[in-house]
Amino acid sequence: MNRLAHTDRLAVDCQARSLSHVPVRTCLGCRNRFPKNQLIRLAIDLNGVINIDLEGKYLGRGAYTCSCLKCVEQITGENDQSRRKSAQILSRSLRKRISEKEVAELNAILLKLQT
Numbered sequence: 001m002n003r004l005a006h007t008d009r010l011a012v013d014c015q016a017r018s019l020s021h022v023p024v025r026t027c028l029g030c031r032n033r034f035p036k037n038q039l040i041r042l043a044i045d046l047n048g049v050i051n052i053d054l055e056g057k058y059l060g061r062g063a064y065t066c067s068c069l070k071c072v073e074q075i076t077g078e079n080d081q082s083r084r085k086s087a088q089i090l091s092r093s094l095r096k097r098i099s100e101k102e103v104a105e106l107n108a109i110l111l112k113l114q115t
């Protein structure tokens with residue numbers, strides 16, 4: 001009985017360790033944590049322009065969103081009013097001033113990815 005309990009504990013420890021090796025990031029919209037490869041990464045390219053980094057090719061800070069429409073809308077703004085707030089959130093997250101125009105462009109691209 002004792003021996004069985006011991007092996008059970010070993011198995012749990014092992015699983016916990018392997019899970020911790022998966023890079024996990026937080027979605028800026030819903031604040032849930034997901035494996036990095038399930039999220040959409042937003043990053044600044046060499047020209048200082050915010051981009052959707054599908055291949056993980058841009059170095060530096062990134063902001064992440066999961067692919068659900070609600071989060072995409074929260075991060076890139078549903079309308080001009082909410083876009084100002086989105087621009088602030090993204091600017092803070094990426095440590096670079098992101099304009100509302102850039103956010104609007106991101107929104108258009110992300111909505112296309114939805115379909």
Ligand SMILES: [Zn+2]
Pocket residue numbers: 027028029030031032065066067068071
């Ligand atoms: Zn989300």
